[in-house]
Amino acid sequence: MSADRQTTIKDVAAHAAVSVATVSAVINGNKYVSPELAERVKASIAELGYERNSLARSLKTQTSHTIGLIISDITNPFFTSIVRGVEDVANEHHYSLILGNTDEDLKKEMSYVRLLESKRADGLIVAVTTGSHEYLHAGSAHHLPLVSIDRSLFELGIDAVLVDNIAGARTAVEHLIALGHRRIGTVTGISGITTTEERLTGYRQALEAHNIPFDPALIATADSRVEGGENGAMQLLTQPGERPTALFLMNGLMVIGALQALTKLGLCCPQDIALVGFDDFEWASVLHPQLTTVRQPTYEIGQKAAQFLFDRLEQRDREPRELRLRPQLIIRESCGATLRKNQPPQ
Numbered sequence: 001m002s003a004d005r006q007t008t009i010k011d012v013a014a015h016a017a018v019s020v021a022t023v024s025a026v027i028n029g030n031k032y033v034s035p036e037l038a039e040r041v042k043a044s045i046a047e048l049g050y051e052r053n054s055l056a057r058s059l060k061t062q063t064s065h066t067i068g069l070i071i072s073d074i075t076n077p078f079f080t081s082i083v084r085g086v087e088d089v090a091n092e093h094h095y096s097l098i099l100g101n102t103d104e105d106l107k108k109e110m111s112y113v114r115l116l117e118s119k120r121a122d123g124l125i126v127a128v129t130t131g132s133h134e135y136l137h138a139g140s141a142h143h144l145p146l147v148s149i150d151r152s153l154f155e156l157g158i159d160a161v162l163v164d165n166i167a168g169a170r171t172a173v174e175h176l177i178a179l180g181h182r183r184i185g186t187v188t189g190i191s192g193i194t195t196t197e198e199r200l201t202g203y204r205q206a207l208e209a210h211n212i213p214f215d216p217a218l219i220a221t222a223d224s225r226v227e228g229g230e231n232g233a234m235q236l237l238t239q240p241g242e243r244p245t246a247l248f249l250m251n252g253l254m255v256i257g258a259l260q261a262l263t264k265l266g267l268c269c270p271q272d273i274a275l276v277g278f279d280d281f282e283w284a285s286v287l288h289p290q291l292t293t294v295r296q297p298t299y300e301i302g303q304k305a306a307q308f309l310f311d312r313l314e315q316r317d318r319e320p321r322e323l324r325l326r327p328q329l330i331i332r333e334s335c336g337a338t339l340r341k342n343q344p345p346q
Contacts, residue, residue: 007050016044029094066096067309068116070109070126072150073224074101076253077281078298079127082149085302086125093310095122104190104223106131117144123309125302127151130192145312147305151194152322159312160322161305165195165278168294168327169202169248170209172276175292175329176246177210179336181274184212185244187232187258189224189251199250199278218244222254229257237265237273245274246335252279255291255334270336280330289333297325 009027013020018037025031026041033041044050069086071079083099090097098121100112106129113136116124123145133153136146147159154160176184186203189196200219207214220235222228229249237243249255255277262269269275269289277284280295304323312318331337 007048009050011048012041012044012050015048016040064120064122065094066098066119066121067306068098068100068112068119068121068124068126070100070102070112070116070124072102072104072109072127072129074103076224076251078150078252078279078296081298082302082305085299085304086306087302089303089306089310102129104129110135113144123147123313125149125305125309126153128153128193130190145309145316147308147312149301149305154320154322157320159308159320161301161308162194162322162324163296163301163327164324165198165327166202166205168278168296168329169199169250170206171202171327171329172278172292172294173203173206173248174209175331175335175337176248176274176276177206177212179246179274181246182212183215183218183242183244184246184248185218185220185236186248187220187222187229187236187250187254189222189228189254191221196250203248217241224251224254226253226257226260229254230261231257233258233261234265237261237267247273247275249275249277252277252281252284252293255279255284255293259287269334274336275334277334278327284330285332292332292335292337293330295328295330297327300325 009020009023013023016023018041022033022037023041025033026038067090069083073079087097098116098119102108102112109126109129113124121144125147127150128148133156136153136158137156147161149161152160152162173184188200204214217239218236220232222232229251232254233247236247247258249258255275258275259269262273267273276292278294280293284291284293304325308321
């Protein structure tokens with residue numbers, strides 16, 4: 001062979017003294033090949049430095065064995081376990097994963113969708129940003145199998161894997177109410193997205209169920225990052241009038257920001273202000289105080305979303321599905337429950 005010519009599957013077959021079909025079966029793992037022949041083929045592949053031409057193969061089969069995952073904020077640990085869940089299922093199907101991060105920017109999201117289409121991705125899992133997503137039903141995007149996570153696109157006929165945000169938020173706020181709190185503030189995430197609106201609904205349902213009047217002054221809207229949590233907590237804790245005795249943060253990173261706000265104001269958690277957050281991470285149990293959080297089954301979200309996508313790839317005309325996974329309240333120190341437990345009887 002010439003040094004500047006790329007090794008082909010025919011070269012491998014000739015070197016291993018087997019048929020091209022045998023080499024193909026070893027590479028794709030779709031037919032039985034005796035262990036002896038398989039080892040001979042693998043040795044020839046290694047010796048010749050053969051690499052599959054994935055582009056040519058995708059043109060021939062009309063599949064790239066690649067799926068895309070677009071997330072809205074790569075700095076948010078919530079997505080880390082989701083990515084692993086998607087990747088593990090993709091690997092089981094012998095698929096590669098392309099990851100994109102939008103930073104909550106709709107233009108970046110649309111750009112990633114176009115990029116994945118140009119790369120001939122077979123399907124896409126997306127945590128959408130704010131704004132209109134009608135473009136997903138226009139042009140070629142309409143033909144790309146889709147699954148949404150974290151934020152619903154079910155109204156567009158797109159499969160969705162979410163958590164029960166309403167139940168999770170209601171459970172968290174009712175826990176604070178059970179601890180004696182009546183002025184419970186909340187720092188919400190970005191308005192107009194599924195997670196924010198549903199968690200706000202759960203917050204209001206908890207108040208209503210316990211005959212606590214809803215007070216708009218106890219709601220602060222911020223971005224879903226550390227600085228957003230700090231700014232929102234500052235707004236609620238420094239406004240005129242009676243301050244809240246507890247805060248419900250709708251995002252895990254926001255809880256860190258709220259703790260920073262308490263430190264700047266000279267307040268202690270949970271003695272002065274109780275905190276509960278939505279999202280649970282490894283560091284939640286090692287911070288001081290340990291954080292009470294609503295734990296989302298993040299790995300399962302990614303896993304189920306990938307399974308939905310591969311189901312869609314096998315049956316394009318199946319009815320859209322929406323799966324709601326149940327979150328769990330993890331009670332630690334920041335809500336004040338341990339203080340209550342350790343108080344001597346009156």
